[in-house]
Amino acid sequence: MANKTLLFLLVATLIGILKSEITQATSFEKMERAYYAKDSITKGGYTLLFISKDSAFSAVTKQKMIDAFFTVYPKQAKRFNSKTLKKVTFIIDPDYVGVAATGNGVARYSPKWMREHPEDIDVVTHEVMHVVQAYPGGSPGWLTEGIADYVRYVYGVNNIKAQWALPEYKAGQSYTNSYRITARFLVWLEKNVRKSIVNEMDDAARTRTYSADLWKQKTGKTLDELWLSYTQNPALELAYH
Numbered sequence: 001m002a003n004k005t006l007l008f009l010l011v012a013t014l015i016g017i018l019k020s021e022i023t024q025a026t027s028f029e030k031m032e033r034a035y036y037a038k039d040s041i042t043k044g045g046y047t048l049l050f051i052s053k054d055s056a057f058s059a060v061t062k063q064k065m066i067d068a069f070f071t072v073y074p075k076q077a078k079r080f081n082s083k084t085l086k087k088v089t090f091i092i093d094p095d096y097v098g099v100a101a102t103g104n105g106v107a108r109y110s111p112k113w114m115r116e117h118p119e120d121i122d123v124v125t126h127e128v129m130h131v132v133q134a135y136p137g138g139s140p141g142w143l144t145e146g147i148a149d150y151v152r153y154v155y156g157v158n159n160i161k162a163q164w165a166l167p168e169y170k171a172g173q174s175y176t177n178s179y180r181i182t183a184r185f186l187v188w189l190e191k192n193v194r195k196s197i198v199n200e201m202d203d204a205a206r207t208r209t210y211s212a213d214l215w216k217q218k219t220g221k222t223l224d225e226l227w228l229s230y231t232q233n234p235a236l237e238l239a240y241h
């Protein structure tokens with residue numbers, strides 16, 4: 001009698017396990033079907049999972065984005081954060097409103113943006129820098145975006161064709177304007193004040209050691225004083241790739 005009960009329990013448990021596995025497999029298949037195409041590419045120790053949810057997405061643009069990833073990501077990793085993720089996911093997502101966004105190793109791109117701006121391949125260069133940055137918080141957002149555009153300027157593969165450039169300094173700008181305005185300031189700082197400044201700020205942001213005072217520690221001037229110097233002599237010779 002005891003053996004029979006045991007047998008019954010065993011069979012019931014097995015059926016339970018089997019059922020849950022079938023359910024899992026079914027929901028996974030559904031998820032897979034939602035993607036039009038999914039490719040995994042590995043090169044030089046890095047893997048890119050490229051998921052397209054847009055059946056009409058250009059194969060040429062896709063290949064350019066993949067090539068850009070394998071060109072710029074290892075360079076960014078080497079210079080800024082050798083412990084960065086080895087695996088990055090790109091999702092071409094028609095539901096994404098905006099140009100692109102990145103979090104937890106996943107970068108989402110708007111197919112509409114890429115269709116209308118097919119040369120804007122260095123959106124990839126900017127987005128994957130956010131993977132490398134992996135800032136845990138406690139540093140300003142303008143610095144995060146400024147560094148990502150600084151990196152796009154330095155490592156970009158198609159900025160000339162995309163007609164992407166750092167805007168000339170104009171009165172009324174501030175380093176808190178973020179993106180390209182901050183990026184140009186960083187390039188200027190690197191050339192005129194301290195060569196290692198971007199690396200130092202990036203590292204501080206990642207290790208939670210960033211503070212406004214760090215600028216003064218590294219350069220002898222406060223951030224506002226540095227900006228003032230920049231506005232007084234903002235000329236820069238820039239070279240795009």
Ligand SMILES: [Zn+2]
Pocket residue numbers: 126127130145148
């Ligand atoms: Zn960004």
